[in-house]
Amino acid sequence: MSALGAEPAAGSWLDRFHAACNAAIANPRFRRFAASFPLTRPIARRRAQGVFDLVSGFVYSQVLLACVRLDVLNLLAESPKTLDALSLRISLPMAATQRLVDAAAALKLIARCSDGRLRLGSVGAPIAGDAGIAALVEHHALFYADLRDPVALLRDGAREDGELARYWPYCANRSGEGFAPERIATYSRLMSASQTLIANEVLDAYPMRRHRRVLDVGGGEGTFLAAIAARWSHVDCFLFDLPPVAERAAARFASLGLKARTLTVGGSFLTDRLPLGADLLTLVRVLHDHDDDSVMTVLRAARAALPSDGRVLIAEPMSETPGAETVGDAYFGFYLLAMGRGRPRTPARIGEMLVAAGFSRPRLIPTAMPMQTSVVVAEVAAP
Numbered sequence: 001m002s003a004l005g006a007e008p009a010a011g012s013w014l015d016r017f018h019a020a021c022n023a024a025i026a027n028p029r030f031r032r033f034a035a036s037f038p039l040t041r042p043i044a045r046r047r048a049q050g051v052f053d054l055v056s057g058f059v060y061s062q063v064l065l066a067c068v069r070l071d072v073l074n075l076l077a078e079s080p081k082t083l084d085a086l087s088l089r090i091s092l093p094m095a096a097t098q099r100l101v102d103a104a105a106a107l108k109l110i111a112r113c114s115d116g117r118l119r120l121g122s123v124g125a126p127i128a129g130d131a132g133i134a135a136l137v138e139h140h141a142l143f144y145a146d147l148r149d150p151v152a153l154l155r156d157g158a159r160e161d162g163e164l165a166r167y168w169p170y171c172a173n174r175s176g177e178g179f180a181p182e183r184i185a186t187y188s189r190l191m192s193a194s195q196t197l198i199a200n201e202v203l204d205a206y207p208m209r210r211h212r213r214v215l216d217v218g219g220g221e222g223t224f225l226a227a228i229a230a231r232w233s234h235v236d237c238f239l240f241d242l243p244p245v246a247e248r249a250a251a252r253f254a255s256l257g258l259k260a261r262t263l264t265v266g267g268s269f270l271t272d273r274l275p276l277g278a279d280l281l282t283l284v285r286v287l288h289d290h291d292d293d294s295v296m297t298v299l300r301a302a303r304a305a306l307p308s309d310g311r312v313l314i315a316e317p318m319s320e321t322p323g324a325e326t327v328g329d330a331y332f333g334f335y336l337l338a339m340g341r342g343r344p345r346t347p348a349r350i351g352e353m354l355v356a357a358g359f360s361r362p363r364l365i366p367t368a369m370p371m372q373t374s375v376v377v378a379e380v381a382a383p
Contacts, residue, residue, distance in 0.1 A: 061140065063103045064127075067110075068137045072100070073120060073128040076110060080117040132196055142167055146338035158340030165340045195220065198284060198373045199227035202315045205367045205375050208232045208280070215240060215278035215305065217269050217298070218286040222249040222262070229258050238275050239264045269298050274305035281306055285316045285373075287350065288332060289342040299357035306380050312359060314376045319344040324371035347376050354378040 025047075053060070067073055070090040075081065081089070087097040101118060104110045109124035120128055127133050142163035146153065158165050208214065208228055215238040216225050225237040237258070239249050243266030250264040265275050274281070281302045287295050302312050317328045328344045336342040345353075351362035359378035367375055 058144075060107055061137075063100070063107060064109065065137055065140070066100055067104055067124070068127075068134050070100075072104065073109065073124045076118060076120045076124070077128040080113050080119040082117050086118060130197075139167075143335060143338060147334065150334070153334075153337060158338055160340075162338060162340065164335070164338045168339055195223035195284070196227070197369075198315065199224045201367050201369055201373050202282075202284065202313070202375055203227060203231055205365045206313060206377065208235050211235055211280040211311075213238065213278045214280045214282060215275060216282045216284065217241075217274060217302065218283065219249060220245060222252050222264075224282065224284050225249075225262065226253070226256055226258065229256075229261055235261075237262045238278055240267060240269065240274055242266065242268065269301060270294055274301050276305055278305070279307060279310045280313060281310065282313045282315070287314060287342075288316050288318075288336060288344050289339070291342065292353070295353055296357060299353060299359070303358040303380065308380055308382075310380045312354065312378050312380075314350055314354075315373045317344060317371070318350070318374040318376075319346045321347075321370045321374055324374075327371045328374075347374060350376050351378070355381075 070092070072086070072090060075086065075089050083094070083097060083101060086101070087094050090097065092100070101110065104124070105112065105121065107123060108121040109127070110118050111121040113119050145163045146158070202224070209232070211232075212234070213236045214225065214228055216222075217240045219225060219239040219241055222237075222239050225239055228235055229237055237253075239246060239253075239262065241249065241264075246264040246266035250259075250262075253259055253262040253264070263275070267273075283298065283302070287298065290298070299312070306312065317324065317332050319328045319333075321328050332344045336344065347362075347364045354362045354376070355378075358381050360381035362376055362378035365375040365377055367373060
């Protein structure tokens with residue numbers, strides 16, 4: 001038996017191999033050798049760059065924030081510009097503009113043309129013009145404030161007066177009563193802006209051809225249902241969310257000419273019955289905001305609202321997703337901790353909860369970009 005507090009011996013030969021490799025890499029003399037030996041030099045450089053990127057990530061994100069706030073990427077999307085012209089457009093001194101340009105070029109946010117003018121880089125191109133990404137970049141200022149002392153966050157949990165807890169008011173008030181209209185508008189706009197890419201990913205992975213009516217629970221301003229309506233003209237759409245949010249969704253549907261195909265209902269999915277009549281119920285970025293007991297409440301309510309041939313679809317970033325671990329486990333693991341509610345879950349865990357709530361055959365549907373969302377679908381279990 002090992003001494004109290006001692007690490008147990010690695011079990012498999014692969015564990016022992018990794019332990020030996022890591023012990024060697026931790027040795028400064030070995031790292032100097034690896035950096036100088038021609039066969040190992042490329043690997044050593046890549047790993048050193050990865051370590052530095054991890055250490056410097058906050059600085060990189062602030063360079064991106066500066067580009068977003070100064071509208072640099074959208075300006076370069078219009079046309080390439082000289083440094084002088086960009087300096088005038090963003091109202092920064094030439095020296096400061098040069099410093100920002102150098103940093104942004106190093107991060108591939110911008111690039112230089114052969115004639116010296118500035119254009120979008122390979123990383124900046126997909127960000128330019130995307131309101132959802134820009135909104136998230138701005139939103140992260142709140143997240144960074146809560147992460148100022150990550151050890152305290154881990155030890156004590158989120159503070160009630162934390163930035164994210166105050167930003168998402170339903171964390172403390174699940175009814176939506178008493179929310180100031182401007183607060184509702186702020187977080188509803190962020191959810192709506194960031195939902196567009198999610199909606200397209202889900203609908204590319206799971207066509208709605210077989211369904212007649214979709215109920216989107218926690219549907220916000222209706223971005224997901226609006227995307228369904230645009231693709232599938234035969235599908236009617238129900239939305240259920242807190243009353244003040246549902247009102248915003250109704251106004252949006254009317255502005256899009258979808259009033260005849262949509263119905264919005266206000267309520268709390270933790271205390272109120274869900275509307276009947278849909279053969280598909282969707283939960284898009286809802287479950288990971290809640291603890292297990294609340295998730296089971298939502299799933300049981302979903303089961304009660306669906307007919308015998310109904311299905312439920314869950315879409316959100318999930319834990320242990322191959323190739324997207326940084327999103328599901330690192331980013332959302334800490335974001336939800338700072339928010340004070342929920343946790344990312346594996347598809348297997350979500351499947352277990354679905355079965356416990358009265359569904360059957362839960363299955364993971366592949367998506368093109370799992371870092372944005374994973375999709376799990378299940379059927380109503382036979383009685």
